[in-house]
Amino acid sequence: MDVSDDLRRIQTILNKIHKNVLEEKWPCMCHDCHDTAVDCHLLMRNGILNFVTENGRLVALRAKKPAAFKQEELPFSFKLVGNREAVSLPIFCNTHDTSLFKEIEDGSFDFQNIRHLLLYSYRTLCSEIRRKEIIVEQLKRELNSNILSELLPIEIIYAKKISIAGLLKGIEDMNYYRNQMETNLQTLSDDFVFLSKPLPLKGIYVSSVSTLFYDEQDSLSEKELNIFIFHLIPQNNYTQLVLGYHKKHVNDRIKKYIKRWESASSKEYGYMLTGLLSQLESWGMRPSIFKQIPKARINKFYAVIASNFNTIRQYPDESLDLFDGIINT
Ligand SMILES: [Zn+2]
Structure with a gap:
């Protein structure tokens, strides 16, 4: 059998596993609930999606299908996606998806209310945990396949094992913060700090809880990684910027960075945003905005993105303004 036959076999198996994982039933992430999670829309219920979709679609960076050998290629590209595909994941059961977020769903989301900002971030954090769990499931099944373990080069199998370890550590860190957020929501303590301000921008949403601003030196400590909360919440004629962190788990890089947003001029927004977006997956834009970008x-x-991919250091690269002359209102 020649190499191309092997490649075809590998690709077929990867696709099959991918399809099966997408069809998998996941449990509701609410503690002590044993119901099956339904597809939860992260933005639709808030009506936010209306400001970034056209004919029910938006443009988002999406992972390409798992490919057999094209490891050197960037595994992401911009795609026109339906809003269901764009921002929904099986996170909570129907009951909890409604009851947990009632406060911010009935049209009274107050951008200066820390509890509201925390609830909004909590849902994003849960989606981030679930997203990682789904990728772990995919990778585990790939490693469990006898045919794949025979056909895949040893370095690719090794890379998959490393990825699983990294994702599991990520899930552990995220679960720590999930716990912290739940405690804060119950006790009204104030461990999380937010900057929330309106910006004269349009047509982009971001909903992310990440470990951006991570540096090699951080890995020397045994502590949880610092999390960086970043949302762009589009409204009728402006966009609310929300940046946040945990008071007891923050480094100077995150604090300084947030200070810069406090005093940034509208000319800097595009560069700063592009820097962040080159490091994040959970964002999207109106198709008409995408069409205007050369x-x-x-x-x-x-x-x-490619130059920062596979580096441990996670800093925004602000050398480009993707939206120059396009998104300012
Ligand atoms: Zn539930």
């Missing part, structure tokens, strides 16, 4: 600029953006 092709060469999009390719530059891919190059920025």
Whole structure:
């Protein structure tokens, strides 16, 4: 059998596993609930999605299907996706998806209310944990496949094992913060700090809880990684910027960075945003905004992502303004 036959076999198995994992039933993430999670829309209930979709679609960075050998290629690209695919994951059962977020869903989301900002971030954090769990499941099944373990080169199998270990550590860290958020929501303590301000921007949403600003030196400590909360919440004629962190788990890089947003001018927004977005997956934009970005600029953006991909250090690269002249209102 020649190499191309092997490649085809590998690809077929990867696709099959991918399909099966997507069809998997996941449990509701609410403690002590044994119901099956339904597809939860992260933005639709808040009506936020209306400001970034056109004909029910938006443009988002999406992972390409798992490929057999194209490891050197960037595994992401911009795609036109339906809003269901764009921002929904099986996180909570129907009952909990409604009851947990009632306060911010009935049209009274107050951007200066810390509890509201925390609830909004809590849902994002849970989605981030679930997203990681789904990838772990995919990778585990790949490693369990006898045919794949025969056909895949040893270094790819090794890379998958490393990925699983990294994701599991990530899930552990995220669960720590999930606990912290739940405690804060119950006791009204104030461990989380937010900057929340309106920006004269349009057509982009971001909903992320990440470990951005991580540095090699952080891995020397046994502590949880610092989390960085970042949301862009589009409204009718402005966009609310929300940045946040945990008071007891923060480094100077995060604090300084948030200070910069406090005093940034509208000319800097595009560069600062592009830097963040090159490091995050959970964001999207109106298709008409995407259409206005010159092709060469999009390719530059891919190059920025590629140059930071696979580096441990996670800093925003602010060398490009993807949205120059496009998103300011
Ligand atoms: Zn439930």
